[in-house]
Amino acid sequence: MLTKLFLRLHSLPLSTLATKRLFPKERPLHKHLAISLLCTATGQALTQTLTPDITLSYGPSLHRGTKPPPQKQEQEQEDGIIDEQSFSRVFYLAALRVPAKDCFVLERRLRGHLLNWPRIRNIARVPGDEVDPELVSLLGHRDKGQEEGENLVSLERRIYGKAEGDGDVLSPVLYRENLAKTFNSRGFMNFRNLAKISRPNRKKKKKRKEEEEEEMGEDRRGVGKNDIALVEVVEEEQGGEDLKGLLGDKFEGRMRKWRGSTRLLLLDERYAARNVEDLPEAIKVVLKEDMVERKESTFELVRCRLTLFYDYWQMNEILESLLPKGIIVPSAFETVGHIAHLNLKEEHIPYKKLIAKVVLDKNKPKIQTVVNKTEAIYNDYRTMQLEVLAGNHSLVTRVVENGMRFYVDLATVYWNSRLATERQRLLSGFKRNDVVCDVFSGVGPIAISAAKIVKRVFANDLNPHAVEYLDRNCALNRVEKKVEIFTMDGRRFIQAIFASEKAKGITQVVMNLPNDAVEYLDGFRGIFRSRPNSGDFTFPIIHVYGFSKAEDPEFDFHERIRIALSEVAVDVEMRRVRLVAPGKWMLCASFILPETVAFADSTLDM
Numbered sequence: 001m002l003t004k005l006f007l008r009l010h011s012l013p014l015s016t017l018a019t020k021r022l023f024p025k026e027r028p029l030h031k032h033l034a035i036s037l038l039c040t041a042t043g044q045a046l047t048q049t050l051t052p053d054i055t056l057s058y059g060p061s062l063h064r065g066t067k068p069p070p071q072k073q074e075q076e077q078e079d080g081i082i083d084e085q086s087f088s089r090v091f092y093l094a095a096l097r098v099p100a101k102d103c104f105v106l107e108r109r110l111r112g113h114l115l116n117w118p119r120i121r122n123i124a125r126v127p128g129d130e131v132d133p134e135l136v137s138l139l140g141h142r143d144k145g146q147e148e149g150e151n152l153v154s155l156e157r158r159i160y161g162k163a164e165g166d167g168d169v170l171s172p173v174l175y176r177e178n179l180a181k182t183f184n185s186r187g188f189m190n191f192r193n194l195a196k197i198s199r200p201n202r203k204k205k206k207k208r209k210e211e212e213e214e215e216m217g218e219d220r221r222g223v224g225k226n227d228i229a230l231v232e233v234v235e236e237e238q239g240g241e242d243l244k245g246l247l248g249d250k251f252e253g254r255m256r257k258w259r260g261s262t263r264l265l266l267l268d269e270r271y272a273a274r275n276v277e278d279l280p281e282a283i284k285v286v287l288k289e290d291m292v293e294r295k296e297s298t299f300e301l302v303r304c305r306l307t308l309f310y311d312y313w314q315m316n317e318i319l320e321s322l323l324p325k326g327i328i329v330p331s332a333f334e335t336v337g338h339i340a341h342l343n344l345k346e347e348h349i350p351y352k353k354l355i356a357k358v359v360l361d362k363n364k365p366k367i368q369t370v371v372n373k374t375e376a377i378y379n380d381y382r383t384m385q386l387e388v389l390a391g392n393h394s395l396v397t398r399v400v401e402n403g404m405r406f407y408v409d410l411a412t413v414y415w416n417s418r419l420a421t422e423r424q425r426l427l428s429g430f431k432r433n434d435v436v437c438d439v440f441s442g443v444g445p446i447a448i449s450a451a452k453i454v455k456r457v458f459a460n461d462l463n464p465h466a467v468e469y470l471d472r473n474c475a476l477n478r479v480e481k482k483v484e485i486f487t488m489d490g491r492r493f494i495q496a497i498f499a500s501e502k503a504k505g506i507t508q509v510v511m512n513l514p515n516d517a518v519e520y521l522d523g524f525r526g527i528f529r530s531r532p533n534s535g536d537f538t539f540p541i542i543h544v545y546g547f548s549k550a551e552d553p554e555f556d557f558h559e560r561i562r563i564a565l566s567e568v569a570v571d572v573e574m575r576r577v578r579l580v581a582p583g584k585w586m587l588c589a590s591f592i593l594p595e596t597v598a599f600a601d602s603t604l605d606m
């Protein structure tokens with residue numbers, strides 16, 4: 001059943017319009033949700049309804065709308081397989097069909113009355129709404145006082161060489177001659193040679209097309225269905241001239257009024273079941289103005305169906321509906337390059353593959369792999385035990401931080417994107433003449449970024465995989481000449497580097513191994529002991545990271561530093577970096593290596 005309103009000047013005032021013509025069966029929202037099965041004329045099941053949630057009476061929600069009938073047999077939900085079809089929801093709305101060229105002006109005017117749903121454009125397109133302007137000009141416009149019938153006859157003559165009642169068909173030669181005389185340059189499209197002369201060159205044509213698209217403000221690729229939603233007109237006027245025969249199947253029913261390209265302005269869902277006289281004044285004014293201006297309306301009110309697909313819904317909406325009630329929906333994850341890194345709780349484990357699939361689906365294409373940390377970090381290299389739950393199994397990824405690129409293999413090296421801000425802060429304190437010594441460098445986020453600022457960097461890590469990536473990343477960021485790489489235990493590295501000639505210029509030392517770095521501070525005791533006291537020494541600034549669960553984390557950390565250095569008078573600048581767990585702080589302490597420590601007698605047992 002198709003119904004539409006065709007507004008004509010004489011039909012004013014709008015309140016006199018027969019309400020039933022517009023939406024023959026009023027279907028207010030609550031009724032709509034209550035219907036268990038809506039049947040089409042052929043008796044097929046059209047929709048399955050959902051139990052309405054009274055608390056959610058407005059806006060798109062998986063608890064609202066109706067489910068379209070399944071297209072294929074619903075499958076048992078397997079591990080990690082999501083029945084995407086079960087997330088489709090159908091909403092019925094009213095829309096104004098308007099000429100494409102007017103849609104943006106009207107959108108601005110009617111803003112408060114249009115559909116305002118996230119990610120749904122209130123200017124919608126349906127298949128066949130685009131009409132070649134040349135065809136429109138061939139038909140002419142009724143505004144010019146020409147009857148539609150005349151337009152059709154003239155169009156038929158131009159396309160077929162004859163119209164109904166014209167008698168014999170013209171001979172091809174005469175026909176072409178006739179055409180050549182009457183057509184303007186754009187009318188030669190069907191005749192190759194003539195078309196070549198008259199067709200604007202490709203570049204110009206492309207430019208014109210782009211301009212037209214820009215005018216329309218839309219991307220033609222978005223016509224009809226996209227991945228998140230589909231708008232279809234479900235009720236419109238029947239009758240009128242059928243131009244299908246002339247223009248092809250896709251124009252069936254659409255071109256009867258021959259207005260050219262059109263767009264749908266989706267009206268706010270409150271107006272879904274309203275008749276024209278019940279629409280707000282702002283909309284009625286627009287309709288009236290149109291009729292006055294053009295002698296007959298080019299606007300029509302249609303009923304349409306908006307289907308929202310799996311891709312429309314946000315991650316939390318999908319997870320909420322997938323997971324049993326009472327289970328907290330995992331909402332956050334860390335990302336390292338193309339990898340999403342979950343930290344699932346015990347209660348999530350039975351659903352880990354489903355959760356991972358949703359995370360993957362909702363964060364493509366940036367996320368290609370979803371992993372879960374299977375146990376806390378205990379090993380020396382601070383690497384994580386990861387289980388790949390969805391996507392590709394490659395844990396080698398590329399991260400961009402601070403304008404630098406880093407290759408990382410999460411299976412063998414440490415990386416934490418959450419420290420990016422802290423690293424940035426640390427780097428902001430480095431100067432051109434600094435020489436940096438990164439004792440626990442990992443794949444180089446500090447060392448390599450520092451190398452762009454400072455004179456020289458000595459970077460060390462015990463993990464051979466980390467050092468391999470450090471080397472690769474230095475080359476990738478073109479700092480290989482500035483960075484000298486070592487693979488040693490941190491304490492021995494400190495001893496070795498400060499025993500060498502390199503020690504002279506070292507101004508900054510970074511010790512980012514928060515679990516244990518403070519224990520390595522004893523490595524500085526006596527580093528200059530064997531050198532003459534009058535020598536040219538630089539006492540570097542040491543930046544050491546640590547965790548503290550104490551009530552006064554700064555005091556606690558300071559105490560541990562003093563103990564490690566066996567020195568009471570250490571003037572420390574302390575900063576809280578971030579809360580890593582409830583009650584557990586990560587801190588950064590910065591201090592100048594005390595002279596007493598550097599020349600201390602007690603050294604490490606080598």
Ligand SMILES: C[S@@+](CC[C@H](N)C(=O)[O-])C[C@H]1O[C@@H](n2cnc3c(N)ncnc32)[C@H](O)[C@@H]1O
Nearest residue numbers: 380381414440441442461462463489490512513
């Ligand atoms: C927390 S990570 C920090 C890495 C890097 N600074 C970053 O911000 O990504 C600590 C690094 O210290 C390395 N490491 C652990 N124990 C070490 C030791 N005894 N000597 C040297 N490096 C060590 C680990 O392999 C790891 O790469």
